[in-house]
Amino acid sequence: MHAPRIIALANQKGGVGKTTTAINLAAGLAADGFRVLLIDIDPQGNASTGLGIGYENRRRGTYALIGEDVPAADLIQESSVPGLSVIAADTELAGAELELVMSERREFRLRDAIARIGGDYDVILIDCPPSLGLLTLNALVAAQAVIVPLQCEFFALEGISQLVRTVNSLCKSLNPGLKLEGIVLTMYDRRNNLSELVAADARGFFGDRVLETVIPRNIRISEAQSHGQAVMVYDARSSGSQAYKALSEEVISRLALKTGRKGKKQG
Numbered sequence: 001m002h003a004p005r006i007i008a009l010a011n012q013k014g015g016v017g018k019t020t021t022a023i024n025l026a027a028g029l030a031a032d033g034f035r036v037l038l039i040d041i042d043p044q045g046n047a048s049t050g051l052g053i054g055y056e057n058r059r060r061g062t063y064a065l066i067g068e069d070v071p072a073a074d075l076i077q078e079s080s081v082p083g084l085s086v087i088a089a090d091t092e093l094a095g096a097e098l099e100l101v102m103s104e105r106r107e108f109r110l111r112d113a114i115a116r117i118g119g120d121y122d123v124i125l126i127d128c129p130p131s132l133g134l135l136t137l138n139a140l141v142a143a144q145a146v147i148v149p150l151q152c153e154f155f156a157l158e159g160i161s162q163l164v165r166t167v168n169s170l171c172k173s174l175n176p177g178l179k180l181e182g183i184v185l186t187m188y189d190r191r192n193n194l195s196e197l198v199a200a201d202a203r204g205f206f207g208d209r210v211l212e213t214v215i216p217r218n219i220r221i222s223e224a225q226s227h228g229q230a231v232m233v234y235d236a237r238s239s240g241s242q243a244y245k246a247l248s249e250e251v252i253s254r255l256a257l258k259t260g261r262k263g264k265k266q267g
């Protein structure tokens with residue numbers, strides 16, 4: 001069986017581009033023929049909405065999956081992007097941090113649920129909430145790789161050391177296979193010296209763990225989300241679309257992602 005590669009998008013800061021990167025990386029991979037599932041584990045549910053799954057057309061979702069052991073097959077729905085499936089954030093997810101504290105194997109709920117999904121997907125992306133609580137922990141225990149979006153803004157690097165410590169400690173305990181695969185610089189503004197400074201700082205500190213692709217600040221990216229679409233569907237020629245396409249290519253080669261789809265070339 002072809003086991004999926006599981007990638008978490010995490011950063012305990014809000015507004016840094018986790019959800020945007022989850023949506024558009026997922027769409028880029030789907031466009032390349034990968035079978036992609038996005039699991040929205042952020043109670044805010046922005047990844048679900050941003051992929052055209054509003055509250056009115058939403059099935060039950062990630063809480064049912066990890067809190068009630070509902071089979072994934074009953075929760076998975078198609079998004080506005082062909083080939084990209086989603087398990088949406090359901091409203092009960094907001095209470096999950098507290099509720100799961102009492103449950104058995106509380107850090108493993110998501111990993112266990114994903115193990116039951118089987119070989120239908122090549123890649124599973126998990127969009128994390130802006131905290132290092134139990135939901136993010138579930139994502140980091142389920143994942144093999146973490147990608148950290150870093151906004152090119154003041155204090156960008158602040159707080160990232162906490163995340164790195166968490167990843168390192170998980171490597172020594174609950175999830176030895178976990179790797180910090182990359183830091184993605186987001187909302188880069190060429191006209192702003194600060195962006196350049198933050199990028200240089202990040203590269204100085206993290207070296208080649210900073211991905212080469214830089215995501216520019218581009219209004220089409222946020223417009224696309226408000227229309228429930230990935231930017232490459234909404235405006236394929238925009239700088240945002242091109243950047244996320246490049247990012248997917250870089251992630252495919254860096255993580256050596258492969259599709260188990262029949263008739264599709266491998267790697």
Ligand code: ADP
Nearest residue numbers: 014015016017018019020187216217218221222
């Ligand atoms: P997070 O998930 O880390 O909280 P989001 O991905 O939701 O962050 O991004 C925060 C806001 O910034 C959203 O409104 C999003 O549309 C916008 N945004 C993200 N990336 C870009 C970008 N490259 N250019 C313009 N707006 C962006």
Ligand code: MG
Nearest residue numbers: 018019042046
């Ligand atoms: Mg988000």
